[in-house]
Amino acid sequence: MKQKIFVLIVLALFLVPAAETVAAPKPPSNICLELIPVPPSAIPFVMSLVVKSVGAMAMADGPTGFYAVNGAMLLAGGMDPPMFHMTGAGHMDKNTEGLFHFSVVSGLQPFSGNNFLIIYIEGNWNVVTKTGNASGRISSKEQGSPIEDHNYDSSVLEVPCKNLHLPSNTP
């Protein structure tokens, strides 16, 4: 009897930390975020990101889960279709529980001329507290004009993926 209790205690000791590890938050497989720009006159976006685990690597802070990020963003401003691809990567921050840190690039080069728009976004989304932010750079060129680079800062708001819409704060 004593032996059985001992085995149970040992088993429980193993299982509790294991359960804690398993319970570590992971990013959802589909995150939909609306970027609320600062200042509000900048372009608002809605992003729908598909997140897939690609493995873990030992980084300076220990084993870190890495994710491939693919998706699309909807851009206010009357483009048709108002959709850009996004490609990037993300990882779960080891120091802040639930913090998904990602970096994506999006580009569009319309066939109408040598104009283009390239958007780099680095963002944080805490899957536990549901808060985040994003910043980036937008490089754009219109026909006959020089390239313009603009910094981009925003807060982030989660929106339902099942009813994706153009940014609600469309100017």
Place this chain on the structure above:
Amino acid sequence: MKHGFLVFFILALFLALAGETLAASKPPAKICFRLDPVLPGTSPFMSLMVKSAGSVKMINGPTNIYAIDGSVFTPTGGPQWDYPLSGTGHMYKTEDGVFHFTVMGSTLFSGIFYTIYMEGYWNVIDKNGGIFAKSSGTFNNTTAHVTYVLTPSEVSCDTVEIP
């Protein structure tokens, strides 16, 4: 007995139609192109591996998103480019057979570091498409941007090696 044949016939018809729709709405797992023209006398090849990343609901309805990894390389004789690409593509359910994609890469070539962006489409049914590319190269702290309109033509991925 006749009823049985009728049900079987209708079922087969539905399945055939569904099969065609499904077959038409997916990009192939590998797409290989020759790109014309980029530089005089040079037509590089582009090999893309396409993997489903999932489906998202966009304003035009459910949209399949694909992860893309691949490379660009040139035949012998011209400037030797060989660099990896990564990107994303999608197929609208409302636009049958058209695969839209954006890929990006970078390479050090003749002492100049280039970044390359390509946005294109490929109709997997009609076997035609178009690609718009932008290349940026920095030399002596000055960045030059060049844009290209490319015409992709499909080549067999089995024989994509230098012709």
